[in-house]
Amino acid sequence: MSSTAPDLRFPDDALAATLEALAAEVARSAGRLVVDERPDAVEVSATKSSATDVVTVMDQRSQDHLIARLREARPDDAVLGEESGGAAGTSGITWVIDPIDGTVNYLYGIPAYAVSVAAVVGDPTTHGAWRPFVGAVFNPVTDELYLARAGGGSRVVLAGGVERELSPTACDELGQALVGTGFGYAAERRDRQGRLLLDLLPQIRDIRRIGSAALDLCAVGAGTLDAYYETGLNPWDLAAGWLIATEAGAKVGGFGGPGAELTWACTPGLEPAFPDLVEAGTERHLRG
Ligand code: IPD
Ligand code: CA
Numbered sequence: 001m002s003s004t005a006p007d008l009r010f011p012d013d014a015l016a017a018t019l020e021a022l023a024a025e026v027a028r029s030a031g032r033l034v035v036d037e038r039p040d041a042v043e044v045s046a047t048k049s050s051a052t053d054v055v056t057v058m059d060q061r062s063q064d065h066l067i068a069r070l071r072e073a074r075p076d077d078a079v080l081g082e083e084s085g086g087a088a089g090t091s092g093i094t095w096v097i098d099p100i101d102g103t104v105n106y107l108y109g110i111p112a113y114a115v116s117v118a119a120v121v122g123d124p125t126t127h128g129a130w131r132p133f134v135g136a137v138f139n140p141v142t143d144e145l146y147l148a149r150a151g152g153g154s155r156v157v158l159a160g161g162v163e164r165e166l167s168p169t170a171c172d173e174l175g176q177a178l179v180g181t182g183f184g185y186a187a188e189r190r191d192r193q194g195r196l197l198l199d200l201l202p203q204i205r206d207i208r209r210i211g212s213a214a215l216d217l218c219a220v221g222a223g224t225l226d227a228y229y230e231t232g233l234n235p236w237d238l239a240a241g242w243l244i245a246t247e248a249g250a251k252v253g254g255f256g257g258p259g260a261e262l263t264w265a266c267t268p269g270l271e272p273a274f275p276d277l278v279e280a281g282t283e284r285h286l287r288g
Contacts, residue, residue: 172269217241
């Protein structure tokens with residue numbers, strides 16, 4: 001049976017550059033909001049998939065802020081966000097946003113959370129049917145802004161405005177690889193993720209669980225991790241980081257692309273060993 005392939009052509013570079021600047025601006029302003037107005041005691045306002053999958057008042061406020069700014073600048077684009085709300089559009093471009101990626105870190109005051117903003121083509125609610133062409137990930141505590149647009153490379157703007165191009169590490173041995181990962185919120189998924197981790201641990205240098213998938217993907221692009229994998233990510237966790245890592249020269253994939261059951265990212269020297277390892281392990285523990 002044949003199906004119509006989705007139209008995943010990117011807009012021209014002039015528009016992409018304009019949208020990259022917009023993504024940078026809104027990610028920064030939402031990031032400042034969550035830091036400047038962080039209550040002394042951050043409280044959980046709701047739970048989602050499990051009792052530990054939390055939303056704070058600031059997740060919702062950050063998302064509302066992002067949607068308002070994006071709709072003002074680009075009224076015809078759609079918006080898909082992690083929290084409630086969102087908007088339909090007619091332009092064929094969707095903003096995929098995570099208002100605080102690393103909400104548990106935010107709750108505890110651990111300085112590893114980010115606002116993630118991506119512009120994508122295709123349908124981000126269908127696995128494999130969309131691609132990011134602009135991405136911005138802003139850590140408001142360290143004041144680091146990761147940016148990319150398709151074909152334009154990726155860079156980080158450090159506190160004080162210094163810019164650096166990103167590039168992944170030269171690691172080419174699994175046994176030397178420092179690997180980031182993360183775990184979902186549902187107990188059953190965590191049980192299977194734990195078994196996959198047990199398989200991997202003896203074969204790599206070590207594991208880091210930073211607590212923000214967006215920052216993990218940027219870290220592979222920036223060369224502060226050699227590789228990263230996680231099962232069960234949503235489009236808002238990975239959209240901007242996927243592009244930032246890829247444009248830095250890292251490899252990113254999964255079964256039929258990142259998302260759904262598996263997202264992996266690694267420096268080129270770890271391909272195919274790293275994807276083979278995590279894909280086989282995921283088949284064994286998550287699909288079997
Ligand atoms: C979570 C973080 C975490 C990852 C989880 C995500 P949230 O996003 O990215 O690192 O392990 O899978 O759900 O809930 O903090 O936006
Ligand atoms: Ca997230």
